[in-house]
Amino acid sequence: MAAATSLKRRTRAPKPISPLSLTGSSDEEREYDETFCEECRSGDAADELLLCDKCDRGFHLFCLRPILVSVPKGLWFCPPCSNLKKPKKFPLIQTKIIDFFRVQRSSDLTQKSKSGNQRTRKRAGTLVVSKKKRKLLSFKPTEDPARRLEQMASLATALTATGTDFSNELTYMPGMAPRSANCPRIEKGGMQVLSREDTETLNLCKNMMERGEWPPLMVVFDSQEGFTVEADRYIKDFTIITEYTGDVDYLRNRENDDGDSMMTLISAVDPSQSLVICPDKRSNIARFINGINNHTPNGKKKQNLKCVRYNVNGECRVLLIANRDIPKGERLYYDYNGQEHEYPTQHFV
CATH class of the missing domain: 3.30.40.10 (Zinc/RING finger domain, C3HC4 (zinc finger))
Structure with missing residues (x-):
């Protein structure tokens, strides 16, 4: 956008x-x-x-x-x-990280959640179906609790450096678009509905994060790209990486905004009803996943995520989903434009 x-x-x-x-x-x-x-x-x-x-x-x-x-x-x-300096790392202290991300206190990040891991494996097994009916997969948290703390601390570092509060949900602030404006039926051309089974998978991902079972992602600072995100373990095709979150506002209110990470939420038949997600004040790791330079063949080859908008229980949500298998250490990229071709990506690395 x-x-x-x-x-x-x-x-x-x-x-x-x-x-x-x-x-x-x-x-x-x-x-x-x-x-x-x-x-x-x-x-x-x-x-x-x-x-x-x-x-x-x-x-x-x-x-x-x-x-x-x-x-x-x-x-x-x-x-x-x-006087730009390399961002100061967030302290690798469990209590500080738990407070930062509001992880449920009943969860101890230094111990494995056996029930959560068993449930993840069970759900993943049921999602391996024929290609015509492929279902979304939940991410698999890193088994090492200490490494999960490092992953969470890397995101906390990026959020702190950019003055952003963590939020894993869409937020509706006074003076911006109300929640009632998020209505998928006004999407031009209609919007695909997330199936019941895939909705359960999305909710499973959310619940795991609330327990501190973090997705295997690491935020790193690159001198050329700024903050960017790497896979910290192998990620299978069709895995839900994250939901795009932030403040929801009308596009008309943001047409002269210089925000570098705004995301289309609804492209309405009536432009005055179009909505965008603005992650400059509240957001999650999606804000730091970079886009491809879709003006070059090499840029397109780097794309390993797809941005998809879904009708989820009567509200529009934006998901980033792996569109191929992603090896550990590979950086995550997706096409900011989707099918709109409005965002200037010619200077992306």
Whole structure:
């Protein structure tokens, strides 16, 4: 879901021109004419050349590390002026992690939940059916409790660094779209209904997380991509990775928002009823799963997740599902656009 961003003064940096053409130009025009990117030393792609609001030096969106997808709203400071540092790791302390994610107190992350593991194995077995009738699979938590704590701490690190509260549900805040607006029947072209069995699998995933039986995912910080997510164990095709969560709002309220992770919830026949998920204040691990560069063949090859919107008990929900087997250590990627092709992914790695 692409946020519409208007060009601001700091992005209007024309290509460098010869000294002869400066005759009659004002000092301000000369300043813009001489602007170039500090990384690639080029003044090309002027509409994507940001000027720091502190030092006035220029940087292309696609030359920054981590890259920026769109022009930020409000003040922007370049890496040297913002003194960006590697995020401080969340303390690997069980009680702090339990409190952060509001894990049920009856659950002890240092012990295996035998009943939960047995139930997971039983459900997974019933989901192995013919390809025509394939059912969604629940994730399989890492067996090592200490490793699960590390997985949870990695997400807590990313959420803390971005000033985001953890939420594993869609949230409806005052002044935004009410829950009653989440009505799948207004989706243009209709919306597929999640089957009863797949709904049970989704609920099983939610219940496991509430008990501290975390999905096998690790959030890491990459100098080029920023926060990104890796599989911390083998994940089978058709496994539910996570649900996309955050604040639900009308698209019309967010058309000029610079949020880099907004997700379409409902694309309605009446555009005024279209909804988006905004994970900038409250979200889960879905916010840190990156998109592919769908403008290149190599980018498409990296895609290992599919984003699917379902009617779940009368409300629209967005799920990220493995679309092939994913080996341990592989980073997770999906196509932000789906079939809409509105989000600018040409600068994605």
